[in-house]
Amino acid sequence: MAGRRSRAVTISDVASLAGVSIATVSKALNGKDNVRADTRQRVLEAAEQLSFRPNALAKNLLTGQSRTVGLLTSDSAGRFGIPVLLGAENAFGAGEMAVMLCDARGDVIREQHHIRMLLSRRVDGLIVVGESTNPRPSISRDLPVPVVYAYGPSDDADDVSFVPDDVGGAMLAVRHLLATGRRRIAHVTGPTDYKAAIDRAEGVRRELAEAGLEQAGETLFGAWSQRWGRQAAEMLLMAQPDLDAVFCGSDQIAAGFMETARERGRRLPADIAVIGYDNWEVLSAETRPLLTSVDPNLERLGHTAAQHLFAAIDGKVAPGIHTMPCRLVIRDSTAPPGPSPG
Amino acid sequence: MAGRRSRAVTISDVASLAGVSIATVSKALNGKDNVRADTRQRVLEAAEQLSFRPNALAKNLLTGQSRTVGLLTSDSAGRFGIPVLLGAENAFGAGEMAVMLCDARGDVIREQHHIRMLLSRRVDGLIVVGESTNPRPSISRDLPVPVVYAYGPSDDADDVSFVPDDVGGAMLAVRHLLATGRRRIAHVTGPTDYKAAIDRAEGVRRELAEAGLEQAGETLFGAWSQRWGRQAAEMLLMAQPDLDAVFCGSDQIAAGFMETARERGRRLPADIAVIGYDNWEVLSAETRPLLTSVDPNLERLGHTAAQHLFAAIDGKVAPGIHTMPCRLVIRDSTAPPGPSPG
DNA sequence: AAATTGAACTAAAAGGTTTTCGGAAACGTA
DNA sequence: TACGTTTCCGAAAACCTTTTAGTTCAATTT
Numbered sequence A, B: 001m002a003g004r005r006s007r008a009v010t011i012s013d014v015a016s017l018a019g020v021s022i023a024t025v026s027k028a029l030n031g032k033d034n035v036r037a038d039t040r041q042r043v044l045e046a047a048e049q050l051s052f053r054p055n056a057l058a059k060n061l062l063t064g065q066s067r068t069v070g071l072l073t074s075d076s077a078g079r080f081g082i083p084v085l086l087g088a089e090n091a092f093g094a095g096e097m098a099v100m101l102c103d104a105r106g107d108v109i110r111e112q113h114h115i116r117m118l119l120s121r122r123v124d125g126l127i128v129v130g131e132s133t134n135p136r137p138s139i140s141r142d143l144p145v146p147v148v149y150a151y152g153p154s155d156d157a158d159d160v161s162f163v164p165d166d167v168g169g170a171m172l173a174v175r176h177l178l179a180t181g182r183r184r185i186a187h188v189t190g191p192t193d194y195k196a197a198i199d200r201a202e203g204v205r206r207e208l209a210e211a212g213l214e215q216a217g218e219t220l221f222g223a224w225s226q227r228w229g230r231q232a233a234e235m236l237l238m239a240q241p242d243l244d245a246v247f248c249g250s251d252q253i254a255a256g257f258m259e260t261a262r263e264r265g266r267r268l269p270a271d272i273a274v275i276g277y278d279n280w281e282v283l284s285a286e287t288r289p290l291l292t293s294v295d296p297n298l299e300r301l302g303h304t305a306a307q308h309l310f311a312a313i314d315g316k317v318a319p320g321i322h323t324m325p326c327r328l329v330i331r332d333s334t335a336p337p338g339p340s341p342g
Numbered sequence C: 001a002a003a004t005t006g007a008a009c010t011a012a013a014a015g016g017t018t019t020t021c022g023g024a025a026a027c028g029t030a
Numbered sequence D: 001t002a003c004g005t006t007t008c009c010g011a012a013a014a015c016c017t018t019t020t021a022g023t024t025c026a027a028t029t030t
Helices: A011-018 A022-029 A037-049 A056-063 A081-093 A108-120 A166-179 A195-210 A226-239 A251-263 A298-313 B011-018 B022-029 B037-049 B056-063 B081-093 B108-120 B166-179 B195-210 B226-239 B251-263 B298-313
Strands: A068-073 A098-103 A125-129 A147-150 A160-164 A185-189 A245-248 A273-277 A292-295 A320-324 A327-329 B068-073 B098-103 B125-129 B147-150 B160-164 B185-189 B245-248 B273-277 B292-295 B320-324 B327-329
Touching: A011 A022, A011 A037, A022 A037, A056 B056, A068 A081, A068 A108, A081 A098, A081 A125, A081 A298, A081 B098, A098 A108, A098 B081, A125 A298, A147 A298, A160 A166, A160 A298, A166 A185, A166 A195, A166 A245, A166 A273, A166 A292, A166 A327, A185 A195, A185 A226, A185 A251, A226 A251, A245 A251, A251 A273, A298 A320, B011 B022, B011 B037, B022 B037, B068 B081, B068 B108, B081 B098, B081 B125, B081 B298, B098 B108, B125 B298, B147 B298, B160 B166, B160 B298, B166 B185, B166 B195, B166 B245, B166 B273, B166 B292, B166 B327, B185 B195, B185 B226, B185 B251, B226 B251, B245 B251, B251 B273, B298 B320
Parallel strands: A068 A098, A068 A125, A125 A147, A147 A160, A160 A320, A185 A245, A245 A273, A273 A292, B068 B098, B068 B125, B125 B147, B147 B160, B160 B320, B185 B245, B245 B273, B273 B292
Antiparallel strands: A098 B098, A292 A327, B292 B327
16 A cells, blocks of 8 residues: 555656666666666666656556557357367467457457457557457458457458367267277267367367268267267167167266266276366366366467567568367276276 | 558548538537538548547547556356346446456456556446455555455455345345245255355354254355265255255256256155255256346346446445345256145 | 636646767866 | 877667646637
């Protein structure tokens, strides 16, 4: 509370105390040449004594750069925005960049409002985090600063987007199932209006085709929820009694599937192997057995997007949609099949 | 991309185009007096044509206020920081405030670094979001701006903190169990080094004492996890065969408890009622039966904290730890007991 | 007709920093 | 002493906006 209402200490105060001009203070504090060692020392001591912090507003006004980026999200609450946000904040943390967080909550008006606000604050760049991997309207047109899209790509091919490789992630999962000896593989996933669901189904199709195998039944599209996982399990266990593996489009679906499969007396993973998606640890590390899951590496994606934004601020653009690889986190739910009860 | 590298348009450009002085432009755009209607119109058109956005840096430098608050968290990834953050961002969204997000990731050095950065950017205030409800070291000492602590309170009684009322939340839960006819109530919760666990246990004790009842066994402290919920269920069902209700310290514990209780043949909620804590919808809306849970109203807490920060910026301080009420979200897991299988 | 008023506008200052350029002092050389 | 060189420091401009204190000019009053 001390000094709450007192005027902030400026470079002039430091100059007075040190008995030099403000120019010298500036040079001394910024490590510039042409300042005698003992003068610099005096200045440093004065600055320390007054706990002087240069006014970034003034500096930024002068340089025209705010050393700030805007992070525009439609769904900060979502599980996907946050890791991206963290990765970005991470990448910035090293330098002197700051992140301004704006949540548009899916409202175009609010988004416009935030963009105007950020521009008037002269942010150096913008990261737009989608709430799904579905393409979203571009905002880059006529903006005076570079924009990078993360998770959900822009619908304009000239923009820069970073998205997880859902097709590749699904292929990883199926490949792992095949490698551990599974042959009758089903796929349960989310709604068809999610590009993520479509892409993952395509990955399954592609990898199975490559192995010359048929998929066990059509892909079951539903919701991303545990409930749908349970429901799908009922259907699948009935329709495909010789099923030996299920690849689920989300960890929640997988958790639901496993719950019902256990109840129906299937041994996991001995009878049926299960793979989830997202590697959402609160779930995948709590299921029984522990859930093998595709990790979309979102934090790294956010980090990369932020680094790319830096490059773009420096004028180096690499337009297009960049897909980032996923990794498979192997846990107990895909141990090789066998008669032992695990 | 258009004009990416061209100098930003300033008020002078607008003045030239409109054929007036910059002072007139300022007054016209800010709705001040003494500007003729047609002049104002001309200015507005010129500004529109150039898509002029006043440089907030310059304005802030002049007024000495940045219209920005810093949000300092140790755990943005956590389930608790995010809602608070959203509530705060929400409260600010109405005005022209912006939020700068900084994640210290529990590192004191990093926290100091962020504080210096925020101060040099002349933020108008700070919100510190704890990662648990345990008190945390105060940072307010000698800071030139007001600080409000949310979720985790400051250890300095002169600071302003907003925390959820864990004791009251637990009392709500137990009262509901009593009201629906339960009498043998057990409590399973997290580790003893969490104040939240201690407080909730205290709430249970207090409410049961008020009703003149004994708690069914000692409070079981463990982890916040589903696994611990399962483990505790094994113990409890053995040790307290006539148990008719369990209040769990988290939704995860509750989910684990329910899973095992079902496996052991208990009917939920007919035989045993279960209440969770946090009302984390991804869990509480997916359990079978749907989980009654104490909702700590975190978003509202964040909102209130932000509003209070506004007040503090205007010089109105109300020091102390303010506990915010929880609410009980009643779902199927606490339907009255009975012989029917539900 | 001269003086007063009021409206509409402008010049200039202020805000805190960095940077450029010029000046002064100290020193060495002739 | 006169001159050139080096080293260090300070004055002032620039960044862009808002606000204050005028200034101009026309309309109104005396």
